[in-house]
Amino acid sequence: MKRIHTPLSVTFAALAGAAALLAAHATDPASAPQSAKKSCGTVTVAAASDLAYVMSEIAATFEKATGCKIRVSTGSSGNFLSQIENGAPFDVFFSADIDYPKKLETEGLAAPGSTYLYAIGKIVLWVRNDSRLDVSKGFAVLRDPSIQKVAIANPRHAPYGRAAVEALRNAGVYDAVKERFVLGENISQAAQFVESGNADTGILALSLVLSPGLKEKGRFWRVPENLYAPIQQGVVLVRASQNIQGARAFLDYIKSPAAAALLERNGFMLPAKVKP
Amino acid sequence: MNWQAIALSLKLAVSVAGILLISGLPIAYWVTFSRWRWKFLIEAVVALPLVLPPTVLGYYILVGLGPRTFPGKLWQSWFGHTLPFTFGGLLIASVLYSLPFAVQPFSAGFETVDRRLIEASWTLGASRLGTFFRVILPLSAAGAITGTVLSFAHTIGEFGVVLMVGGNIPGVTRTVSIDIYDQVQAANYDAANRTALLLLLFSFLVLSAIYGTNRRALSLWRKP
Numbered sequence: 001m002k003r004i005h006t007p008l009s010v011t012f013a014a015l016a017g018a019a020a021l022l023a024a025h026a027t028d029p030a031s032a033p034q035s036a037k038k039s040c041g042t043v044t045v046a047a048a049s050d051l052a053y054v055m056s057e058i059a060a061t062f063e064k065a066t067g068c069k070i071r072v073s074t075g076s077s078g079n080f081l082s083q084i085e086n087g088a089p090f091d092v093f094f095s096a097d098i099d100y101p102k103k104l105e106t107e108g109l110a111a112p113g114s115t116y117l118y119a120i121g122k123i124v125l126w127v128r129n130d131s132r133l134d135v136s137k138g139f140a141v142l143r144d145p146s147i148q149k150v151a152i153a154n155p156r157h158a159p160y161g162r163a164a165v166e167a168l169r170n171a172g173v174y175d176a177v178k179e180r181f182v183l184g185e186n187i188s189q190a191a192q193f194v195e196s197g198n199a200d201t202g203i204l205a206l207s208l209v210l211s212p213g214l215k216e217k218g219r220f221w222r223v224p225e226n227l228y229a230p231i232q233q234g235v236v237l238v239r240a241s242q243n244i245q246g247a248r249a250f251l252d253y254i255k256s257p258a259a260a261a262l263l264e265r266n267g268f269m270l271p272a273k274v275k276p
Numbered sequence: 277m278n279w280q281a282i283a284l285s286l287k288l289a290v291s292v293a294g295i296l297l298i299s300g301l302p303i304a305y306w307v308t309f310s311r312w313r314w315k316f317l318i319e320a321v322v323a324l325p326l327v328l329p330p331t332v333l334g335y336y337i338l339v340g341l342g343p344r345t346f347p348g349k350l351w352q353s354w355f356g357h358t359l360p361f362t363f364g365g366l367l368i369a370s371v372l373y374s375l376p377f378a379v380q381p382f383s384a385g386f387e388t389v390d391r392r393l394i395e396a397s398w399t400l401g402a403s404r405l406g407t408f409f410r411v412i413l414p415l416s417a418a419g420a421i422t423g424t425v426l427s428f429a430h431t432i433g434e435f436g437v438v439l440m441v442g443g444n445i446p447g448v449t450r451t452v453s454i455d456i457y458d459q460v461q462a463a464n465y466d467a468a469n470r471t472a473l474l475l476l477l478f479s480f481l482v483l484s485a486i487y488g489t490n491r492r493a494l495s496l497w498r499k500p
Contacts, residue, residue: 078461085463103463149361154444157462182361182443185461193443197343198360 040068040246044089046080047072048096048233049188050121050160053211054266055094061262062253068246076186078157084109090238091247096121096187097159098234105236111244114237118254119268121231122206123163124220126194133201135221139171142201147180151193151202154183159231161187164203167227194218207267233268277470280447281455285432288363288451292370293428296378299371300423304382305408323376330373330436337369337441361443366451369437374430378423385419386412425486429479 047055052074059070073080077095084090084104093110095101098117104110125141127133133141142150153161161183168174182198184190187205194202195217209220235254241247253259260270307319325333341348341359352358359365389412397407413420435453442449444458452475459468 076461078463082460082463082465148357149443151443154458154461156458182445185439185444185457192338193360196339197348198338198358199443 040066040249041243042069042071043091043243043246043250044071045073045092045094045250046084046088046090047074047094048077048080049074049186050096050205050207050233051094052188052208053213054207054262054268057266058254058259058262061258062250065253066249068249070250074188076158079186084238087240089240089242091241091243092235092250093238094118094233094235096231096233098232101234101236104238109239111237111239114251115234116236116251116255117232117271118235119233119263120271121160121163121233122225122267122269123160123167123203123223123228123231124206124209125201125223126191126204126209126214126218126220127201128194128197128218129216131200131218135201135219138221139168139173139223142168142173142177147177147200149182149193149199150177150180151182151184151190151199151204153187153190154185158184158186160190160203160205163228163231164223166229167203167223170227205267210267230269232271277467277474278450278452278455281450281452282471282474284447284450285452288366288370289428289431291367292374292431293378293424295367295371296374296427297420297424300375300378300382300427301413301420304379304386304423305412307379308383308386322379325373326376330434331440333369333373334437334440337365337437360441361445361449363448365441366438366449369441370431370434373434373437374427377426377430381419381423381426382416383419385416385422388419389415421486425482429482432475432479 045055045059055072055074059072062068063070073090077097077100080088080090080093080095081100081103084093085107093101093104098115101110101115105112105115125135125139127135133144133147135141152164153159155161155165165174168177182190182193184193184202187208190199190202191204191208191214193199194204195214203223204220206220206222208214209218235251237244237247237251264270303322307315307322337359339345341351343349343352343358348358355364359368393411393415394407397411398404402410433453434451435457438449438451438454439457442451442454444450444454450458452471456468456471456475459465459471
């Protein structure tokens with residue numbers, strides 16, 4: 001027993017040292033905003049997972065133009081909603097469903113009138129390159145008995161999942177596939193199920209299948225827009241934001257033609273082009 | 277209340293505890309009594325799930341055993357489907373993930389058995405198997421109960437692996453923990469609250485029953 005004692009205390013000392021080092025590093029980013037440009041500091045952004053790729057592009061161009069820093073978290077909109085309702089330190093919330101920002105406004109947790117429709121999402125039927133399925137036939141291909149699993153986002157809370165179910169119902173194939181659904185926690189996870197080959201096909205966001213991670217890996221068919229209600233994506237300024245100024249600057253940038261062009265190029269439809 | 281999810285979690289946890297009781301006892305026996313020089317390597321492998329985040333196991337099951345890899349193809353040719361999105365897949369993941377929670381208490385129990393009693397049994401002509409069931413196991417029952425209960429409880433509480441490889445299929449892979457997560461995401465806080473409360477009460481009752489009958493049952497590290 002005694003012999004173990006010394007090495008143990010050495011281990012603990014090393015661990016404590018490592019912890020101290022980590023702690024020192026952890027404080028770095030927090031002090032960075034003050035030393036960076038005072039005008040806008042760091043803007044913390046919660047973004048729906050369909051934005052995972054385009055948001056990094058938008059953030060990069062915004063950072064270049066203004067010297068502000070953007071810190072992006074991507075995930076499911078429903079998760080972000082409940083996190084913000086419970087005090088998560090986000091400045092701006094890009095939801096895949098405009099109802100969530102509106103809900104935050106009603107609850108007094110977002111700046112009144114700040115909800116903005118920044119894009120319309122589109123869904124596609126996607127298969128991997130090595131799949132035998134011919135997606136150009138559209139939803140009819142889903143009747144293929146060799147298909148074991150069809151990945152969609154969870155329609156209980158993910159707007160892309162709801163749109164997928166709605167489109168399948170309207171196309172009359174819902175009953176043929178409902179037993180074969182696997183549900184991703186968000187649209188990125190649904191994509192990952194198909195991309196890893198564990199699901200045969202999936203209904204995914206156009207923005208995801210155009211992103212560099214998936215672009216070369218599969219083929220897709222655009223689900224006709226008359227089959228589902230537009231997936232209205234809303235952004236809102238979180239009321240508890242510690243950086244209102246920077247958040248407003250970023251929101252203004254989202255409304256600019258430059259950001260709109262990036263969104264359009266990455267698989268989103270612009271609201272202006274939908275409304276007459 | 278989602279009784280389907282609750283029933284599924286119970287079914288999964290009972291299966292995992294059963295499998296680990298049967299497979300964990302021989303592993304623990306070997307780990308305890310073997311004098312093999314490299315035994316520590318096996319001990320390290322058994323303890324891995326204590327250290328590794330569930331995302332690592334989830335990743336390997338999803339991608340490493342996916343239909344694009346050799347082991348995944350082999351599995352697919354045997355069973356007709358890959359591991360993710362099936363109850364069997366969850367079962368295998370959970371058994372791996374709860375392995376140390378069964379084997380370590382089992383092994384700790386065996387270590388408390390007086391070596392002289394075991395040797396006496398052998399010299400009196402009892403076989404190794406007979407000795408195990410009539411001497412070792414009765415004397416280390418507390419460890420066996422602890423390991424079984426812990427693996428049951430740990431499976432009820434499992435979340436990360438199921439989220440990564442389950443695919444959220446009602447009645448197949450939508451466990452209670454996933455159901456609660458879903459409800460919170462959909463902002464159904466009332467439903468989430470009811471299920472969470474039920475789970476809290478259930479866990480408390482199970483643990484109380486165990487502690488009430490066996491004071492040191494849940495000490496993972498101390499010898500029972």
